[in-house]
Amino acid sequence: MKLVPTGRRGLMAAAAIGVSAACVAALAPVQSIASSHREAPLIAGLPALDNTDLYAFVSPDAPNTVTMVANWQPFEEPNGGPNFYPFAEYTAHDINIDNNGDAKPDIVYRWTFTTTYQNTNTFLYNTGPVTSLTDPDLNVRQYYKLERITKSGKQTLLSKAPVAPSFVGPASMPNYPALSNAAITSYSYGGGGKSFAGQADDPFFLDLRVFDLLYGGNLTEVGQDTLKGYNVNTIALQVPKTDLALKGNPTRNPVVGIWTTTARASFDMKTGKPHGKYQQVSRLGMPLVNEVVIPVGRKNEFNATTPDKDAKFLKYVTSPEVPKLIKAIYGIPAPAEPRKDLVEVFLTGVCKACGPVQADLNSQLLNKDAKKFTPSEQLRLNLGVAPSVSPNRLGVLGGDFAGFPNGRRLADDIVDVTLRAAEGALLPGHPAVVDTLGDAVNVNDHPFRTEFPYVALPNTVAVNQS
Template sequence: MTAIIRSGWPRLGRRSVALIACGALAAGGLTTAGVAMLQPETATASSHREAPLISGQPQFDNTDVYAFVSPDHPDTTTLVANWLPFQEPGGGPNFYTFANDARYDIHIDSDGDAQDDLLYRFTFKDHRKNDLTFLYNTGVVESLDDPDLNFTQTYDIELLRLEHNKVVSEHKVAEGLPVAPSNVGKASMPDYQKLRDQAVRKIPGGLKAFAGQADDPFFLDLRVFDLLYGGDLSEVGNDTLGGYNVNTIALQVPNSYIRQSHKQPVVGIYSTTARKNAYGDWTQVSRLGMPLVNEVVNPVKDKDKFNASSPANDGDFLKNVTEPELPKLIDSIYKIKAPAEPRNDLVSVFLTGVEELNQPPGVTASEMLRLNTSIKPTSKPKRLGVLDGDNAGFPNGRRLTDDVLDIALQVVEGELVGSKNDLGDAVDANDKEFGTTFPYVALPAAGSDTRAAANSTKKNATGLTGGASSLTGSWDDNTVMYASAAAGVLLAGLGMVWLRSRRRTARRSWMG
């Protein structure tokens, strides 16, 4: 693996810049495809509210997928998928639930042929003790079976095995597992950690499962959508998702269950959501593998088509990867020369996996997270992953701590083809520390907390470098960051405004 670091994945410096890269990943790849055997009808895009239709169906909106060898149990792989973005912690009285008319699926391709071999399916049921009150809880909640927790959910897990996109077996892995509730507030749930711990369940066969609310683990500055970073270029380096929660599904599985063999340890992973349509048929409405890609890599005309297709058909969108729009736009604004096309380096990173790192033999190009389960986790993960010599990190799977925005932007701007750069968004870590044990995601913000987005500022922007760019030097907190403004114009012009439609409520139950 050291050859990869020395040739294709050079070690970079640590400087980050106030150039938001929410489109960076998008320029580099495609979001993952739905399973063909579901034969989905017209679908909508996934990630954080980036497409018009899915933004109106938040319970079905898959925001991020993570896959990594478990740091405390390296003989297992942890899969994390999140839904229902931008949860205001105090958004009661109904708070945030998984849909009970949805299939939340995590797909695994064990041999690189762009077809599912395993599918873990999660389905949810609602339970309400007293429908004569509007309260989520009618008193202090001390356990998941507390009679004062008025509304609860349970879920089942099924394992489907497939061959040539046909289901050959179905197995009920678990039934009636409890969902960790929304964190109403400190008065209602004074020991939320206890509730979280009770929601982590061991499953026969060496598996662990969790479903419930969590802090949104994705960290980045999205205020590029607030044109010109607040109008005066002073808004940079804030974790836009700080203080917001998501609904998390996490599954820890023995490596031997999901990989083909010790000799072929690379697996492909992505997630989808399906719901019943008016005719009673299941329709795929969300899908995700690589983070933040469908926003700008595909033009609007391709978004629904892409989400309704299978991984085997991702070649239909290959031109969007080999001839990406974003580098050309950055070239016109920053005078950073766009790398030569076709961008085969991006095909390797986002569609096939990197040779000798996470590319399965005979791979069919298709977009999904690819994880080499034989690479052991490190006790000191580096936020830039493989770019900084840490082969256990992105794009070899995705850990919670990986700074995927900075990594993707640097790769899109030609890091692998000789255009050295340290581009980034000046947000280098999550606003909350992650856990050291399963499910690893941080506890959700409580409804009684003041949302701390303004306090998540990362005052560490130091400069912008980028090949032929003349934008070099160092910036302090009071310097006008004109590069960020240009990115704001670029992405806002792509129709990416989705923060403005955020519902900001602060209601809470009487007991909250």
Template sequence: MELRINRRALVGLGVAAALTASSFALLRTDTGSASSHREAPAIAGDPRNDNTDTYAFVSPDKPGTVTLLANWIPFEEPQGGPNFYTFDTKSRYNIKIDNNGDAQPDVTYQWTFRDEDRRGTNTFLYNNGPVTSLNDANLLYRQHYTLKVVTAKGTRTLIQDGIVAPSNVGPASMPDYGTLRAQAVKGLPGGGRTFAGQADDPFFLDLRVFDLLYGGNLSEVGQDTLQGYGVHTLAVQVPAAELALKGDAKRNPVIGVWSTTDKWSPKGYVQVSRLGQALVNEVVVPAGLKDAFNSLPPAKDADIPAVVKRVTDPEVARLLEFIYGIKAPATPRNDLVEIFLTGIAKGNGPIKADLNSQTLNKDAGKLRPSEMLRLNMSIPPSKDPNRLGVLGGDLQGYPNGRRLGDDVVDISLQAMAGAAQTGKLVPGLTDKVDRNDKPFLQSFPYVALPGNVAVNQQK
């Protein structure tokens, strides 16, 4: 497909999708939240099943492939022993792909887990000596996983008995944790790769936004309040053709991506968490609908007028006007609906550009508006990525998918202040946290290694 991009329109408006995902963060008073960490009442008490972030991007070192990555278990304190963090053995963890625009999953990567615990009544230790490999006898507790892929053709097992990278206990227990974690990257049939294990939380921001929008005068900025915390990551890197409609990534390059958790109950598996774009449930969906949103598939989104209204008439713009005197853009924000629910395409709304809607796929049917992370796989990786993504003229960045280094908070604040309409940045409107505290890896799975220094000791 020939990609037709109106760069000026996208610089001015395309960032609004990221804004939609994070704008209502300013309405929350719970300062223990970031992205979709603890975003709804029920899941806040069930961290092993809580999605925190979802990422989808063309692999920078393997452009013919796409990396899909999702995180769970927010705010992992590195010194979390003696029972370190684990996936729930009674749940299914999913990364789902819609490639034809009907808001139904066409490809699902699904992980399930089992414990191997040899501690018994003999010891409280996670390991009883230095651990140098995933199969080291000194590692007394480990998790195993099965990875399946579900398509219209049926279910196929990709990994039967993978081993999860253990938590980073410390230098005495794991003297070369980087080598140890690298052993958890496994090959997939067809040339792909997968990873399951602990990582540094890649999301970065200053959570003092909740104190009257950075203190009411932008004095409370510059502190990455997620520094030092970890998450548990599940990731796959696969050829683009495995995700594309009819297996043709050139003819049908756009996919929609979201992750979910299905927890076992007496009624069978029940979806308890869902994550597409950053911050959606936490800060867009009103409190009374948060648990319901976590339980619903994207195909139901358009049937919830209360949520759609929060997109077309976002309250944060009015808060910025009230606190900082920045005039709110006129409503209704139909541009946000296009970016948030349909993807960017000339036929979908006021943005006169084609970027990341499944309607751009030659073989797609009728589009069902829905919230998910949308990625055009035909746009090559940027040689010099801009943290502001589309707002910074980098069409491979958020909201066209999401890379680890995309600064969704600054993008969101600028857009809500009017950059989505004017294409001009508001000077000084930033949380001054421009990057993760740890550099990302240059190869799969890209997420930085988890720390082993207590968060209250971070300098």
């Protein structure tokens, strides 16, 4: 996250208002900036369980549906053989939906994965060119069960759906787009839906060189997409709006809250098999919360906490650290506290009754049939806002109400929006410089697909060559 205005002139202006070695040292406590890429100490050692980013948007080519994209396992270098990057087994990969505002899941979509081997007497992921998901040369195969869980019980939507394999390379998989598309699986429940699980280009884009003494010590190292060339494991789901909305009515109840979790059972070291109940070990809703809002001493706790208990983290939203750092480094005044505008963005959703941002946008308080509301950290989406004909990367800040923080599209520029919001862009009278802050990385390194699952195909070029 570049804590400076975009453009060379803006960079030099920022330098003129207070950069010093002592100020740069103030950045030391910040542990990670990438959106949930290795954000907490414990989960950083378990990358297969680390959910990295969550996206949710009204499907641009199917506007009666919603698409949710959730990613796991950050920083997948394409040439990661011989094992490459399977989804974790004995693990619940969940997308949680809160449609009544009580901060508890009303619907849980759960993916659980199994792995099979055609030949255990070889080290190879594939033993020859792979032309289909059932090709005998595809040695390592994964499948998943997809369940829809509510208070009424469990409904199995898919029982043995195929996973798109890691992209080994063009010699091994000469038509990888066909393999990826073959992993799109449809089901009929609730009016029908689509599911995908497989590898993709990491859609998040940003410059992470803040750790090189604040972009080289003189603010000249900017504009590099740190995640360029890396892949990620993607789960995507497309469902009718009626399947998500409270009482199945997106007209009366248009707003849903969404977050992802990873949960795993304990393991018996003697048998190598899991036992006991699932335990939540990772969590993600709004991007950048666990990275730059929650302090390092409580990041693991946040990952294990359910949203209905989020009140204990409130002070980190009302008195955030980032504006204080920016004031110390660049001299840009920090907005007055408590930050009720950030409470509205991160914990309640935006509505006229919620706080200083006077717009009815994406709070479950707008749902006519909701009865109890509990502030909590979720990615909130108004199903009634139509997809934008001309999307703006700055979402709501750019006048595009179909974008972040009303849900999150793949092309939304999360760093620029979040940084500007932290500096008071939603408040009247904020300094003009706030509207220019950003990291000079404005688009992904690959174009996104125009149809489900929308994510770009995975990279094969080594990161050090990309």
